[in-house]
Amino acid sequence: MTILVFTDLDGTLLDHETYSFAPALPAIRALKERGAIIVLASSKTAPEIADLHDALGLGDMPIIAENGAALMTRDQITTQSDAYRDLRHALDGLPGELRRCFTGFGDMDVAGVAxxxxxxxxxxxxxxxxxxxxxxxxxGSEAQEEAFVSALSRSGISARRGGRYLTLSFGGTKAGQMQAVIDRYRPDLTIALGDAPNDREMIETADIGVVIHNTHGNGLPALAGEKDGTIRRTQAEGPAGWNEAILAILADYEKEEG
Structure with missing residues (x-):
């Protein structure tokens, strides 16, 4: 049985405060014992994800980076792209009353991002x-955010809200990249875990979606799949909730296989 697991990072596989994945290790080991493919899917950059990818020993398993704007393997990681330059140019071309409401990572120095x-x-x-x-x-206000997003859309830029940040890109979503990975591996079971609105499509695309309990930001509302059990919610937050959910799913499938 081929299992494909897609997981968000901050607030999901990683603790919101400490960025540790230690509480999830029992479930990670259980997945590896079954030969599961674990795909890290995050708004983080590929260089950030690479450190965790290596720490987890994920080898040539795919990486979904920058909120679905890129899909790559470990040896394809790059920080060179015209897309970011074009995005910043469009952002700086907005009316001042909208532009000043958004402080991007490119507006901060390294200490500010830290x-x-x-x-x-x-x-x-x-x-x-x-x-x-x-x-x-x-x-800014909700009305200003609508105007901001609408103005950027005229340049082909979309905005998606995660747990902490509003993220801008020229397209590509976690769910879209997820489907490309599914098409490649043709798994028997797909699992997706996340804690924020930008994880919703990924969670709803999987055979089993998991909403990780979130008390630190914008969580997810009730989803249709919760009625039939294809979407579950955890009691614990972060990696403890991740561990709880994966072990429960594996236990259920072991019963069915038995």
Whole structure:
């Protein structure tokens, strides 16, 4: 049985405050014992994800980076792209009353990104090395945000809200990249785990979706799949919830196989 697991990182596989995945290790080991393919899918940059990818020993398993703006393997990681330059150009061309409401990573120095994310400086530098997308803090009203998103859409730029940031890109979603990976591996079972609105499509695309409990930002509302059990919610947050969900799913399938 081929199992394909797609997982968000911050607030899901990684603790929101410490960025540790230690509580999820029992489930990670159980997946590896079954030969499961674990795909890290995050708004993080590929250089950021690479460190975790290596720490988990995921080899040539695919990486979905920058909120779905890029799909690559470990040896394809790059920080060079015209997309980011074009995105920043469009952003800076907005009316001042909208532009000043958005503070992107490109508007901060490394110390600013570190202060915003809670990352050490070395990791913050990797988070700031954008190639395909621009996360940022929105400080305007809902009406201004609608105008901001509408103005950027005329340049082909979309905006998606995650747990902390509003992320801009020229397209590509976690769910879209997820489907490309599914088409490649043709798994028997797909599982997707996330905690924020930008994970919704990925969670709903999987055979079994898991909403990780989130008390730190914008969580997910009730989803249709919860009625028939194809979408589950955890009691615990972050990697503890991840561990809880994966072990429960594997136990259920072991019963069916038995």
């Amino acid at each position: 202060a915003s994310t809670g990352l050490p400086l070395a990791q913050a530098a990797k988070a700031r090395a954008r190639a395909f997308s621009e996360p940022g803090i929105w400080t």
